[in-house]
Each structure stands twice: as C-alpha cells, then as structure tokens.
Amino acid sequence: METLGLYFEDFPVGKTGRSVGKTVTLTDIQFFKEMSGWPDYVISGKQAAPEMQITMISAGLMTRQGFYEGTLVGIINNDWRYAMPVFAGDTLKISYVVADAIPTKKGNKGIIVFKIRTYNQRNETVAEGEMKTMMLTRVNKPS
Amino acid sequence: MKACKLLLKKENLNSTNPVISRYMENYSELMKIGSLLETKEQLFYEKDLLMGILWEGDAQLHTNWPGMEKSPFGKVIVHGNSVTSKVVGQLLRMYFAEADKVIINDLGVSYVGAVNIGDRIKGSFTIVGFDKTSKDSRMLLDFEVKKNKDTVVSKGKMTIQVVERR
Numbered sequence: 001m002e003t004l005g006l007y008f009e010d011f012p013v014g015k016t017g018r019s020v021g022k023t024v025t026l027t028d029i030q031f032f033k034e035m036s037g038w039p040d041y042v043i044s045g046k047q048a049a050p051e052m053q054i055t056m057i058s059a060g061l062m063t064r065q066g067f068y069e070g071t072l073v074g075i076i077n078n079d080w081r082y083a084m085p086v087f088a089g090d091t092l093k094i095s096y097v098v099a100d101a102i103p104t105k106k107g108n109k110g111i112i113v114f115k116i117r118t119y120n121q122r123n124e125t126v127a128e129g130e131m132k133t134m135m136l137t138r139v140n141k142p143s
Numbered sequence: 144m145k146a147c148k149l150l151l152k153k154e155n156l157n158s159t160n161p162v163i164s165r166y167m168e169n170y171s172e173l174m175k176i177g178s179l180l181e182t183k184e185q186l187f188y189e190k191d192l193l194m195g196i197l198w199e200g201d202a203q204l205h206t207n208w209p210g211m212e213k214s215p216f217g218k219v220i221v222h223g224n225s226v227t228s229k230v231v232g233q234l235l236r237m238y239f240a241e242a243d244k245v246i247i248n249d250l251g252v253s254y255v256g257a258v259n260i261g262d263r264i265k266g267s268f269t270i271v272g273f274d275k276t277s278k279d280s281r282m283l284l285d286f287e288v289k290k291n292k293d294t295v296v297s298k299g300k301m302t303i304q305v306v307e308r309r
Binding site: 028031032033035036037038039041042043050051052053055056057059060063064068069070072074075076077078079080081082 | 190191193194195197198199200201203204222223224225227228229231232233235236239240244245246247248249250251252253254255
C-alpha cells in the first residue's frame with residue numbers, strides 16, 4: 001500500500017517548509033501540567049506553557065506536514081533553546097530547513113536533521129530547535 | 144558524587160511539609176556541582192500516550208497496535224518527549240518546589256531506547272555547572288533516564304534558571 005509519507009531521499013539539504021498555526025489554549029496548558037506533573041509556571045501573573053510543551057507542539061506542527069506518515073522510524077534527538085514564554089492565546093507556527101541528511105550504512109534508512117524555528121503571531125521566535133529523525137529510504141518503498 | 148536524597152514519600156509538596164522545610168534549610172548545600180538529583184520511579188500507563196497524541200500527533204508508532212507488532216519495536220512505544228516531560232516535570236516538583244519559578248533555557252535529549260506501557264522510568268540529573276553571569280544563576284545539568292532500573296532510554300542536558308522567591 002502506498003504511504004502518504006516522504007522518504008529519506010525526498011529531503012535534500014536546504015529544503016524548507018512552514019506549518020499551519022496552532023493556538024495554545026489555557027486548557028492545553030492545564031492538561032499538559034496535569035499529565036506531565038509539571039508545576040505551575042506563572043510569568044507576570046499569566047500561566048505560561050511549560051517549555052517541553054513548546055517542544056511537543058513544535059514537533060506536532062512538523063507531524064502535520066504529513067511527511068512522517070509510514071516513513072518515520074523514530075525521532076532520535078531533540079535539542080531546543082527557548083527564547084521567550086508562550087501564553088494562552090498565542091498562536092504558534094514553525095518553519096524548518098533540512099540542515100543535513102545522512103544515510104545509514106545499510107542504506108535502508110537515513111537521518112534527517114531539521115533546524116526548526118517556532119514563532120508566535122507577532123513573528124517573534126519563541127524557540128529554536130534541532131530535530132534528528134530517522135526516516136526510511138526508498139529501498140523500503142512498495143513496488 | 145553526592146546523592147541528594149529528598150525523601151518525598153508523600154505528594155504533599157507545599158512549604159508547610161516538614162520534609163521540605165528541612166530540605167530547604169540544606170538547599171544551598173545540596174545544589175552544588177556534582178550533586179545527583181534523582182526522581183522517583185514512574186510507571187507508564189496507556190494514558191501516558193495521550194500527551195504525545197494530543198500535541199505531537201504522530202499515530203503510527205504510538206497508536207497503531209497491530210502495525211507496531213510487526214515493527215522492530217514489537218509494540219506501541221511512548222513518545223520520547225512525553226517521557227522527558229514527565230521526568231523533568233517531576234524533577235521540578237521534587238527539587239525546586241520552593242522556587243518562584245524555574246525557566247528552562249535549553250534542553251537537549253537523545254533517545255536511545257524505547258519506552259513501552261508498563262515500563263518504570265526514573266531520571267538521574269547531575270549538576271555539572273553554574274553560569275553566574277546571568278541575573279539569576281543558571282544551573283547546568285546532565286541527565287540520564289532509565290527504564291526498569293538498568294536500561295538507558297535517553298540522555299540529555301539542560302540549562303535551567305531558578306528564580307527564587309523575593
């Protein structure tokens with residue numbers, strides 16, 4: 001069966017993209033704290049999203065690109081720097097560039113390194129990250 | 144390496160807790176380079192898949208049960224970022240409950256093993272340095288997360304800014 005996802009070879013270095021937006025709600029923040037056990041995070045009297053939630057939302061906006069479907073083996077590394085807080089009502093988007101693409105020795109998989117910028121509705125960078133993902137190569141594509 | 148044994152046998156983390164109060168008296172001594180901050184073991188349930196499903200949204204590795212039985216993993220795996228979130232969340236609750244807030248400046252993690260439902264996860268954080276050039280002292284930590292006592296599932300590093308109550 002044909003997959004919706006893209007293969008390793010479909011990610012040349014320099015390939016760019018951007019996502020749709022995701023508005024962070026107070027419910028998002030409260031649910032995340034409830035599920036993760038993260039303590040209250042209040043900045044200037046307002047509930048802020050825990051930094052790991054920003055990472056997960058950013059990863060989710062990457063997922064919504066659709067290119068992982070059926071071809072993602074796993075996310076092997078996440079490296080994020082957080083520039084400013086995210087509050088309920090902020091709308092996040094990501095832009096990404098493929099920084100590197102490294103095939104494995106066997107040739108059936110490869111590592112794609114994405115550089116990601118997460119920004120809010122004012123185009124302010126809230127976080128920057130590097131995600132290393134293991135993707136299938138076209139060797140695995142059903143004929 | 145000195146282990147900071149913060150014996151939180153109850154979930155009561157407010158400042159009236161005598162255990163916490165004693166801990167805070169020794170806070171400065173415990174928060175030094177080389178100290179090991181260990182979290183409690185956390186059992187991962189099916190409900191722990193929800194965090195990743197809600198915010199990361201990838202389905203195949205985490206919700207396709209028959210599909211994953213045929214994969215090298217053998218079964219559905221928990222999102223790595225959910226594991227990190229729960230371990231770091233517990234670190235903050237256990238060791239920094241008395242701070243006004245803790246800001247995470249950066250966090251990097253490599254996932255080297257899968258976590259499944261039913262696994263018991265524990266984080267070990269080592270204080271490796273302080274950056275006192277910033278307004279609030281920044282603490283540098285290395286960490287390792289193990290499942291079922293001895294299998295490493297992730298390794299990472301983070302910088303946190305502990306803002307004390309004024």
